[in-house]
Amino acid sequence: MKKHNFYAGPSILSEYTIKNTADAVINFAGTGLSLMEISHRSKEFTAVIEEAQALVKELLEVPDGYSVLFLGGGASLQFCMVPYNLLNKKAAYLETGTWAVNAIKEARLFGEVDVVASSKEANFSYIPKGYTVPDDADYFHFTSNNTIYGTEMRFDPDVKVPLVADMSSDIFSRPIDVSKYDVIYAGAQKNLAPAGVTIVIVKESALGHVDRAIPTMLDYRTHVKKGSMFNTPPCLPIYAALQTLKYYKELGGIKEMERRDLEKAAILYDAIDSSKMFVGTAAHEDRSIMNVCFVMKEEYKDLEGAFIEYATSKGIVGIKGHRSVGGFRASIYNAMPKSSVEMLIETMKEFEKNH
Ligand code: PLP
Known part of the structure; x- marks a missing residue:
């Protein structure tokens, strides 16, 4: 049976990505060697990393003066590398979910952290508004998409200090004004690649302004230079x-990905909003187009387990919500075909009719 993969991450990748990577695991670039057993300094692999860096720059229209890095350690290591490299005295953070909380915890090891606003009191179901970012902050950090709670900031905030963003779960789903940022980082395991690499886009002139010594591997300048x-x-x-x-x-670049993503999210949210059984958990104006979180209305709560079972019988996998929200989470990243979203909607409708 065809599977419809709604996992939040690691998550669905395009068939193109999987097929070509599988081929290279057997025979990489005609070398007769596996991609896993060839030197990273070989001319064949050097060409790969250089082309990947150039394509990130092209697709996201990265201006001159920025480097694109592919680092290990996950997005979680960036929670520490960002303040290590950029926080001299004070940084401003927006607290919109678990990953923001983790980023704030690390930043506090390096200096003063001003949490300008939080939606913690409402289980992170909305994005705070009307906050002020102090002009003397070294940077303003936000999480553009809150994978667990299904809220998203689909814009580059207008503040007087440089931006830093964790875009792990929505990078490549909208055009970005990179010039507003000192650092953009994203774990690859949603919209890009299998787990194991983190993409970091860093403004070179933002580096070298902190007083502390930085261990070599954690210093962005090490990776920029090399x-x-x-x-x-x-x-x-x-x-x-x-x-x-x-x-x-x-497929047509990031604008086309955004068009497809908006379309998929719109049909799924419409189905939720017109259902007597399901209800969305995120504030309407802040709804994520990557992670759609919903639960059953109070009077149907007992049926949540039965719905997961029914969906599984239809080949739908990965829709169980994160324990912090409960219910369901449909992650509909770039590689998710519209037909799988339609299948989920049809399954929800059938289940509703049968109960
Ligand atoms: N930030 C966001 C928005 C995430 O969704 C995740 C993981 O799901 C992380 C950070 C942590 O990423 P990693 O597991 O690569 O450290």
């Missing part, structure tokens, strides 16, 4: 990332 090849990079995820980037380009 073109992201200071040490052995995660070769296989980088190769897969290149395939995804090529696929995005072939």
Whole structure:
């Protein structure tokens, strides 16, 4: 049976990405060697990382003066690398979910952290508004998409200090004004590649302004200087990332991805809003187009387990909500075909009719 993969991450990747990566695991670039057993300094792999960096720059229209890095350690390591490299005295953070909480915890090890607003009191079901970012902050950090709670900031905030964003779960789903940012980072395992690589876009002139010593591997300048090849990079995820980037380009680039993502999210939210049984958990104006969170209305709560079972029988996997929200979460990243979203909607409607 065809599976419809709604996992939040690691999550669905395009067939193009998976097929080409599988081929390269057997025979990479005609070398007769596996991608997993060839030097990262070989001319074949050097070409891969260089093309991937160039494609990120092209697709996101990254201006001059920025470097694209492919680092290990997950997005979680960036919670520490960002303040290590950029926080001199004070940084401002927006608290919109678990990942923001984790980022704030790390930043506090390096200096003063001003949490300008939080939606914690409402279980992170909305994005705070009307907050003020102090002009003397070294940067303002936000999480553009809150994977667990299904809220999203689909804009580049207007503040007087440089931006830093964790875009792990929505990068490549909208055009970004990169010039407003000192750092953009994203774990690859949603819209790009298998787990193991984190993409970091860093403004070179923002580096070298903190007073502390930085361990070599945690210093962005190390990786900028060496073109992201200071040490052995995660070769296989980088190769897969290149395939995804090529696929995005072939489909028409980031604007086209956004058009498709908006369309998929709209039909699913419409189905939820017109249902007598299901209800969305995120504030309407802040709804994520990547992670759609919903639960059963109070009078149907007992049926949540039965719905998961029914959906599983239809080949739908990964829709169980995160324990912090409960209910269901349909992650509909870039690689998710519209037909799978339609299948989920049809399944919800059938279940509703039968109960
Ligand atoms: N930030 C966001 C928005 C996430 O969704 C995740 C993981 O799901 C992380 C950070 C943590 O990423 P990693 O597991 O790569 O450290």
